[in-house]
Amino acid sequence: MFKRIPSAPPGIVAFDAEGKITDSDYKTILVPAVDAAIKEHGKARILIRFGPEFETYTAHAMLDDAVFGTAHYTAFERIAMVTDIGWLANSMRFFAPLIPGKMRVFPLASQDEAMAWTAA
Template sequence: MIEALTDMPEGVSGIRVSGRITGDDIRSFKPEMDTMLAGDELRFVEVIAPDYEGFGKGGLVEDLKQGFGVLFEHHAAFKRIAVVSDMEWVAHTLHALSWMVPGDLRIFGLDDLEAAKEWAAG
């Protein structure tokens, strides 16, 4: 499941992912994501819930397709991305792929969600 976080600071968008993400989940969330991507300066908080199980049917393909499209189209607009998770593999993966992420990237634990929001807004 993908859901928008509503209690975000001004100028910051947030999402929470949980369970197993399918291609249909990503396609269904696209209109909301497009709204979040409107603007000249993008600041994001992504919370990866403890029950996140990865991708289900068509999820990885759709994520890559939409994700690379967003990166190419909005590359210069990304300023800060805060990823909030207690899963060790998330931190390892982000460290390995951080060279591909535009803007500043920082990883926070789930207990530090408020700090992640403040940092993304800063």
């Protein structure tokens, strides 16, 4: 599930990914939060932390992620992924050049730096 990070500055959509991320998590938590940020600010600034509490994505959630990214292709101003999980960091780095907004991967120990970068 996605859990809001309450310490995020205004205008930043920030979540911890915990347990298994499902289709419902995208449709009821992440997408509405990003859509609200886009409506309010014109673009979205997103930080998602994948720490040791994260287990996996369901196959449907992975599809949702691809559809979500395509549908919001030009709506991202900055996306920060905070993780020490290699396959997630490598996936983000692979897709970053294909997205018009700025994207960066930060290690878990640099979450504060990631939040500051996302807010800049």
